[in-house]
Amino acid sequence: MNEEIISNLELTIPIERSIQAELLLLLGQYPSHGYELIQRLNDAAFKSGEADAATVYRNLRRMDKDGLIQSHWEVGESGPGRRLYELTPYGEDSLKLWAQHIAQQKTKLENFLQAYFQFEESLFKRKDGVKRT
Amino acid sequence: MIVTNKTLRIIHAGALQQVIEQCLERFTKQNPDLKFEIKGVGSREGAKRLLSGEKYDIIALADQALFAELLVPNLVENYFVFAADQMVIGYHRSSRGSKEITQENWADGLLKPHVSFARSDHRLDPCGYRTLMVWQLAENFYDKPGLFSTMEAASIPYSTYAKSLDLAGALFMGKIDYAFLYSSQAQQLGLPYLILPAKINLSNPAYADYYDQTAVSVESIIPGKNVIIHGKPIEFAIGIANTTQFHELAKSFVDLLTGSEGSLILEECGFIPC
Numbered sequence: 061m062n063e064e065i066i067s068n069l070e071l072t073i074p075i076e077r078s079i080q081a082e083l084l085l086l087l088g089q090y091p092s093h094g095y096e097l098i099q100r101l102n103d104a105a106f107k108s109g110e111a112d113a114a115t116v117y118r119n120l121r122r123m124d125k126d127g128l129i130q131s132h133w134e135v136g137e138s139g140p141g142r143r144l145y146e147l148t149p150y151g152e153d154s155l156k157l158w159a160q161h162i163a164q165q166k167t168k169l170e171n172f173l174q175a176y177f178q179f180e181e182s183l184f185k186r187k188d189g190v191k192r193t
Numbered sequence: 194m195i196v197t198n199k200t201l202r203i204i205h206a207g208a209l210q211q212v213i214e215q216c217l218e219r220f221t222k223q224n225p226d227l228k229f230e231i232k233g234v235g236s237r238e239g240a241k242r243l244l245s246g247e248k249y250d251i252i253a254l255a256d257q258a259l260f261a262e263l264l265v266p267n268l269v270e271n272y273f274v275f276a277a278d279q280m281v282i283g284y285h286r287s288s289r290g291s292k293e294i295t296q297e298n299w300a301d302g303l304l305k306p307h308v309s310f311a312r313s314d315h316r317l318d319p320c321g322y323r324t325l326m327v328w329q330l331a332e333n334f335y336d337k338p339g340l341f342s343t344m345e346a347a348s349i350p351y352s353t354y355a356k357s358l359d360l361a362g363a364l365f366m367g368k369i370d371y372a373f374l375y376s377s378q379a380q381q382l383g384l385p386y387l388i389l390p391a392k393i394n395l396s397n398p399a400y401a402d403y404y405d406q407t408a409v410s411v412e413s414i415i416p417g418k419n420v421i422i423h424g425k426p427i428e429f430a431i432g433i434a435n436t437t438q439f440h441e442l443a444k445s446f447v448d449l450l451t452g453s454e455g456s457l458i459l460e461e462c463g464f465i466p467c
Contacts, residue, residue, distance in 0.1 A: 094467050095274070095398045095426070102399035113277050113396055113426070114465050121456065121466065133273060133451065140257045140430050141273040143451075143467060
């Protein structure tokens with residue numbers, strides 16, 4: 061399978077939704093403003109793609125509206141004031157559900173790979189048998 | 194409701210004209226007796242006007258860094274980042290070569306004979322110095338040594354369109370083929386535009402260190418002496434003048450712009466509310 065096909069498969073993963081889980085985790089670690097969250101998200105080992113400012117701010121507004129996070133304006137001590145976001149109890153519950161969901165997905169993917177490797181091995185043995193006869 | 198016969202004076206980046214007008218429309222409904230004076234300028238020029246003694250109650254600028262450089266703490270105590278944006282290349286239906294230009298070949302397309310492009314004045318307007326930064330970043334990003342100087346030499350003289358609002362108007366009228374603008378301005382005018390790669394369009398805080406390598410020289414707070422400014426992600430900010438006599442009113446207006454109503458207006462006008 062070439063890299064282009066793998067890249068196309070990745071496009072089918074709903075990045076917009078996984079960004080919400082990633083933002084919940086980052087805000088669970090500590091409260092941040094949007095500018096800092098974009099930097100933290102792009103540095104995170106678990107990022108699902110390049111996070112642009114429009115996508116991050118749009119998701120933060122949506123999550124704020126849905127009660128997953130809350131925000132207030134924080135006056136900057138040596139720089140500009142910015143909207144500071146933090147996780148709500150509802151957001152914490154949602155993050156736990158995300159973690160459970162991702163764990164289930166991980167198990168499913170591991171099972172898939174295990175079954176695939178068995179299939180690949182049987183295919184190899186079958187081809188090897190055909191060659192010998 | 195705040196009842197007064199006073200006049201609230203607002204100085205704002207030209208690029209924010211539609212946003213300020215729409216906010217005032219709503220604010221006037223809440224404060225029908227209030228009068229306003231609004232002045233749209235290049236943001237660097239706006240900050241300099243305050244420094245020269247002009248009095249305004251609210252200051253909304255296209256570059257948050259201008260507050261720290263020129264206004265805080267003497268003229269403004271606190272300021273708030275409320276919107277982000279990106280640099281784009283705006284064009285129109287009749288722009289020469291517009292069907293062929295892409296993220297990869299735009300510099301070649303703009304530098305063709307008989308193709309005209311322009312930027313605003315970097316001495317007065319952040320969109321002007323941000324365009325110079327885009328050209329500096331593009332030279333490195335596309336590995337085209339000398340691109341910055343070539344673009345600067347081929348561009349229509351920067352003094353022709355002092356602020357990005359003038360530039361957007363000229364593009365809309367078809368006077369030029371291409372203009373380096375904010376995405377929000379192209380969207381407000383319904384003009385097509387080319388999105389530039391994130392590494393050069395000054396939109397993404399993840400590339401803040403990369404943008405920082407750019408440098409443009411502009412006149413400092415001391416007339417006749419220059420200061421070097423570096424590239425940053427594009428952020429608009431608003432503050433209340435220390436000298437305002439209408440602090441409560443000014444704060445109400447800032448609350449409107451930075452609240453949910455303001456976010457909707459900013460989005461409608463093509464900005465990214467922060």
